[in-house]
Amino acid sequence: MKAVQFRASGRAPEVVDIPRPEPGPGQVLLRVTAAGVCHSDITIMGWPAEQFPFPLPMTLGHEGAGTVAEVGDGVTGVRVGEAVAVYGAWGCGRCPKCAVGKENYCLYAGELGIMSPGLGGPGAMAEYLLVDSDRHLVPLDGLDPVHAVPLTDAGLTPYHAIKGSLPKLVPGSTAVVIGAGGLGHLAVQLLRALSPARVIALDVSEDKLALASEVGAHEAIPSDEQSAQAVRRLTDGRGAEAVFDFVGAQSTVTLAGACAAAEGDVVVVGLGGGSLGVGFGTLAHEVSVRAPYWGSRSELIEVLDLARAGAISVHTETYPLDQAPLAYERLHEGAVRGRAVILP
Ligand code: NAD
Ligand code: ZN
Ligand code: ZN
Secondary structure (H helix, E strand, O other): OEEEEEOOOOOOOEEEEOOOOOOOOOOEEEEEEEEEEOHHHHHHHOOOHHHOOOOOOEEOOOEEEEEEEEEOOOOOOOOOOOEEEEOOOOOOOOOHHHHOOOHHHOOOHHHHOOOEEOEEEOOOOEOEEEEOOHHHEEEOOOOOHHHHHHHHOOOHHHHHHHHOOHHHOOOOOEEEEEOOOHHHHHHHHHHHHHOOOEEEEEEOOHHHHHHHHHOOOOEEEEOOOOHHHHHHHHOOOOOEEEEEEOOOOHHHHHHHHHHEEEEEEEEEOOOOOOOOOOOOOOOOOOOEEEOOOOOOHHHHHHHHHHHHOOOOOOOEEEEEHHHHHHHHHHHHOOOOOOEEEEEO
16 A cells, blocks of 8 residues: 655655555554644654654654544444544553543553554554554544544644633633644634634734634734734733644744733643743743643544534645645645645
8 A cells, every 4th residue: 555654864755655454453444534744743754863763664644534444353333434533642541541531641652662643653644544442533423534634633732722721711811823824723713612712813924824814813913023012912911811832932932921911821732842931020920831732532522523513624735645745845834724634
C-alpha cells in the first residue's frame, strides 16, 4: 500500500510502498478515508536526528478517519464497513488517567512503549491504518470524513484547552486566539459555540485574519508588538480572561502574558518553544498558565457531536496522497487556509 513517511532527519516526507498490515487479536484495520496535516508534524520533522524520539521510517498522520476493513479476533465494538474517526492519543487503557478517558495523559504509555499513530507508531497517511483497540474509534454517524478528520486534533485540542477556561468566560469576558490556522480557526468557533465571550483573533497573515472573522471572531487584528495594547484598548484596559496561543513562540507567549487580565488564563498550545515566567508582578495578579496536550476520549465524542449539531465546521483543502509532500510545504509556508486533508 502507499504511505507518506518521514524517513530520515533533514528529508522531506516521501510517498512510498509498504506492506499492508494485518490485524492481530483485538486490533482493527481501517481503510483510511481521510488524514489531516498538522503543524506539529513539521515541528517534529525539524528536530535534530540525535533528539528524535521515534523509530524511523515513520508513516505520518495523527488525524485519521476510515472505514473498518477487517477486525482481529475478539473485536466486538465495531463492524466491517463502519465509518469511524480515530482517537489518536493512545494510552494503556487501565491507569487512573486512561480510566476516565484521558489517554492523552496516560501514566504508563512511555514505559510501555505505546505510541500514537503518526507520533511514533504507523500513522493515518496511508491506504490502511492499524488501530490497536476498538476503544480508539468513534463512529462518524453521518459526518463526512474529510470535514470530520481534523476534529480529532485540530478540533479536540482547542476544545480541551477552552473547556478548562469556560468558568472564566462569563458574559462580558474576552477570549484571545493567537494563530488562526488549523487549530485556531476551530478555537474561534468553539469559543463562540461554548461561551458568551467576545473573541479577538490575532494572526500575522491577512488571509487568516479574514478567515477568523468569517468563522465568528468579533475582532481580528494583526499580531505584532502593538497587539497587547490593542487588546487592552478593546477591553477598557482590563485584558482578556483567557488567551489561547496556537503558536507558542517566545514572542507570542510573551504577548499572551501581556494580554491576560487579572485572574485570567494563558493557555499555551503551540509547540513554538517559548515559555512564560510566573512570579509576583510578572503578569497581572493571579494569572494561571497551562500547556495542555490534545484531549480526552469523551471530549472527542463531544466535539463530533458539536459538528453534527452544525455548531462548528472545518475549512479544508484536500490533496491526493501523492501530493502530501506538497501539503506539508504549503502548511510550512503558511499557505493553507484551515486544515489540509490527505485523501489516500
Ligand atoms: P497552522 O500552521 O495551521 O496555524 C498556525 C497559525 O499561526 C497560522 O495561521 C499562522 O499564520 C499563525 N502565526 C504564525 N506566527 C504567528 C504570530 N507570531 N502571531 C500570530 N499568529 C501567527 O498550525 P496548526 O496545525 O493549527 O498548529 C498550531 C500549533 O499548535 C502548532 O505549534 C502545533 O504544533 C501545535 N499543536 C499542539 C497540540 C497540543 O496538544 N499542544 C496539538 C496540535 C497542534
Ligand atoms: Zn497535531
Ligand atoms: Zn494509561
